[in-house]
Amino acid sequence: MIAFVRGNFIIKSPAQVIVDVNGVGYELQISLNTYTAIANSSSGQLSTYLHITENAQTLFGFHDNREKELFLQLISVSGVGASTARMMLSGMKPDEIVKAIVQGNVKQLESIKGIGKKTAERLIVELKDKLSKGSTANLDAFVPQSNTIEVDALNALTSLGIGRPLAEAALKKALKNATSNTPLEELIRISLKNM
Template sequence: MIAFVRGLFVNKTPAQVIVDVNGVGYDLHISLNTYSAIANMEKGQLLTYLHITENGQTLYGFYEQLEKELFLQLISVSGVGASTARMMLSGMKPDEIVRAIVQGNAKQLEGIKGIGKKTAERLILELRDKMNKQSLETTLLPGITPQHSIENDAVNALVSLGIARPMAEQALKKALKSHPLSETTSLEELIKLALKNI
């Protein structure tokens, strides 16, 4: 089991990062929260979780231990796979997810792509007591705006999260209509807005 990788962040997108560890490149799937934290960093350490299925192996990366713990709790719930858990951590901040579960706010959880009413209720039922006993707090760094087209990056990030390109573009258009871009709009904010329109 790989516990963490430490090295150079060779290539970063809001959904993936390649970490060069002494000449070996590890391809890690990440959430928007982790991307926000490492966006300004050239190197660092990411905690990892190796997800093995009959179709392949996927390495997930996390900037903070608390985000990794929440990811593991989410995938322990029947009907929540690793990609859905990553989608949840990209659509909401970890502390928002915890709050929604602890407060029994199924409606808020249903706002995330891939989470239906039954799954939201199951998450609350299975995790509420566990989360009440723990204090999962997390500090997240703000996202940064890349030099090239932020809209393009947002669409590419949505596609790499498993959303069809036409749907991603449509969601982004809706998001931009209700929240026009400003100089302070970060890529992370834009993706979260688009995710709410899917």
């Protein structure tokens, strides 16, 4: 699985970006939300999700992990494919989608192209509890701003089998006492003690 790509943005459009990674061009399908975030950048890093179907292999790119996590939540709902999820992330900001689902706002979800009443209701039924209980796309979730030591620490904690909300809370506490020189291993140890 390709977790992210980092390189130069060779071609950008509101629907896709081609990233040159050491001479190899990766074509990523992106949302309007991601395009807005990278529009003025000539290079950077995008989190990715490789969607494999019978007829194609499509690489989706996301400006941050929060958008990627919401995308994964959306495609877990029956009737919501990868293209529809990307359309949702283009039609509304991730925070707005989460808020609409948590508040059960069918009309707001229906305003997105490709989302009918039944799909909107299914999204609410299947995701409302997950999103309102502090899952990965929670409105107040801790989201590291870049691929830094915080991201590495959070990934390490979750790979140890610790739930993301608990890992985020422990890491927040650890970061309050950490300095800019605190090594990754120490940050993980402090976080584990904060649980």
